[in-house]
Amino acid sequence: MPVATIAAFWAVSLVFVVTPGADWAYAITAGLRHRSVLPAVGGMLAGHLAAALVVAAGVGVLVSRSPALLTVLTMLGAAYIAWLGVTMLARPGGPVTEGDHVAGSWVRQAAKGLGTSGLNPKVLLLFLALLPQFTDPAGRWPVGAQIAALGAVHMVGCAVVYLLVAWGARHVLRSRPGASRVVTRVSGVAMILIGTALVLEQAIG
Secondary structure (H helix, E strand, O other), rough: HHHHHHHHHHHHHHHHHOOOOOHHHHHHHHHHHOOOOOHHHHHHHHHHHHHHHHHOOOOOHHHHOOEEEHHHHHHHHHHHHHHHHHHHHHOOOOOOOOOOOOOOHHHHHHHHHHHHHHOOOHHHEEEEEEHHHHHHOOOOOOOHHHHHHHHHHHHHHHHHHHHHHHHHHHHHHHHHHHHHHHHHHHHHHHHHHHHHHHHHHHHHO
């Protein structure tokens, strides 16, 4: 693929990644609650990868053409994101210290990250609307391979931003337990609002 095309996609993708949303909220929470942020971030990256592979395989097009199926996926994703927000409000916690036990297994943290990104219909719709514009049906690579490559570029941007957000939250708020609980509650409220907005968008649409 032309380097210029990859660079253009990366710039547009980065705008999406640096916009705070459900992924940011979970990254902040992981930075404050868990000794390592890698499982949570890895789970979120897996969710983005799954969405890219779905679009590359052509399944995403079928989903986008089925309003009923898309509505069901949106409702499931919205419910999951809102549920995560509720759990944050119920157990805001504080920043981890060296003597803390790991809060939850790595598998559970990764699964929550996967659900946060993988069940977020905005991620799938982003790929459906964005990726095809940067592919060339007449190019040397099959369109599916081009989409997979661009998806990998998107994941690199996600990895950098989410790790910076998670580590930044941990180091800035480590010595401020009161502030960390406030940030966790704000993140929980944000996820509830995002889930509610997704439901309202489908209802109004």
